[in-house]
Amino acid sequence: MQKLDYLKETPSQTAGPYVHIGLAPGAAGFDIYARELGWDIAGPNARGERIRVEGVVIDGTGSPIKDVMLEAWQANADGIYAHPEHPGEVEEGFRGWGRVITDFETGEWGFDTVKPGPVPGRSGSLMAPHINLWIVARGINLGLNTRVYFGDEAEANADDPVLNLIEWERRRQTLIAHRVERDGQAVYRFDIKVQGEDETVFFDI
C-alpha cells in the first residue's frame, strides 16, 4: 500500500506560568519591545458600539486562575474579519485581534473593542455576533477555544447554528455574556469556568 505523506501537527505544550515574558513582557516586569501586540483590537476608526468585555477564569476549585492569557478574534460591526479570505473591507486600523492577561492578584481580565456584527456561517446561515476566544495558562495542555455571545442578541442567538449544536440548553447559557452599563459604557461580563459546575462550553475547532 502507498503511504500518505501528510506531516503531523506539532503537538501542543502548556504556555506555563511565564507566558507574559514572550507575549506581554510589560506584565512580566520589563520593557523590551517598542510595541507590544494585541492591545488595540478595533482601532480608532471602527464603526459600531464601543464595548468592554471582562471576566475571570475559574478553576475546578472555584478559584480564579491568575496566570491566564486570552486572545480574542472578532469581526467588525459589519461582520467582516480583517483577513484576505473574507470578502469586504474593514476600517483602517481595525484588526479584530487582541491579547489580554489576567491580573496577578484578582484574576480579572478585560478588553475594549467594538461589538461585532453577525458573521456568515456555513451553508448560507448567519451566525449571531460573537467573539472567538483562545485561552492558555499553566496547567492547560492545549489552548481552549470558546465564543462570547451577547445577552442582548436573544433573537440572533436563538437562531445561531453553533449555539444550536449544543444539545443542552443549560450549557448554551455559559456562552452568553450579560450586559451592564457602567459609567455610560456597555460592559459585558463573561466568566469562564474551565471545570466544575456550569463548566463553559469549549469547542474543538
Added chain:
Amino acid sequence: MKPGEFYQRDRRWHPPALDRDYKTSVTRSPQYAPISLQNSMSEITGPVFGHGDIAPGDNDLILNYAQSGESPIGERIIVHGRVLDENARPVPNTLVEIWQANAGGRYRHKKDTYLAPIDPNFGGCGRVLSDENGYYFFRTVKPGAYPWRNWVNDWRPAHIHVSVFGSGFAQRLITQMYFEGDPLIATCPIVNTIKDKAAIGQLITPLDRNATIPLDAIAYKFDIVLRGRRSTLFENRLEGN
C-alpha cells in the same frame, strides 16, 4: 481549487487536558467533551501581522536586551527552521514568538523566585515573521534546566516556549522545544503529558552542524507544523453558496 477547512486536529497526538502527573492540570482541565465544529469564517480567518508590527532585531535575544557592548552569559545558539502545514507547504509571513529562561534557568518574570540569578543582559523573549518560504530564525543563549513545584524533585529540561499563529485562528498553537540529548526530557511530567513517543520526538530539536556558525554559535533546527487545509474539489459550501 480553493483552500477550505482545516484538517481535524488529532487529539491523541496532542496532550490530553487532564494528566495527574502534571498536577496543575487536575483543576484546570475541562471535564466535558469539547463541542466539535465544522469550520466557519470565524475559524479559517485569523490575525495578519506585518513588518510594521515588529522590529528587525526582535529575533536576536543575544542583543535585544543587552546593554551596549555586552551580551548574556551562556552557550550561544541559533534556533532555526520552517513553519509548514500538514501538507508540507510553507506557512509564510506568520508570527513566531518565543520566550525562555536564561542560561542559569531563571526567568525574567516578577513571579519567578528561583535562586539562580537574573542576567542583566538577557530579557528572554523574541519574535519574528516567517519569510516567504516559511523560514525563521532566532539567535539566543541555551536556556538552563530548573526545578519546579510539581512532585518535590521535578526539573524542567532546557526548553524554549514557542507561539505560532498560521493563517487561521484554528491553527493557533503554543508549544515548547527541547534539545537533543537532554536527559531530563524523559522524566519531565510536562513533556510526558504527550502520550505518543513520536509526538514527543517532534519537539526535540537536533543539533544542526550545517547551520552552526564556526567559532560563534551552535545551531538547532526546529520545524513547526501547523494544521493543513482541505482543498475543495467539487463544492464549497463554507461560504454558503
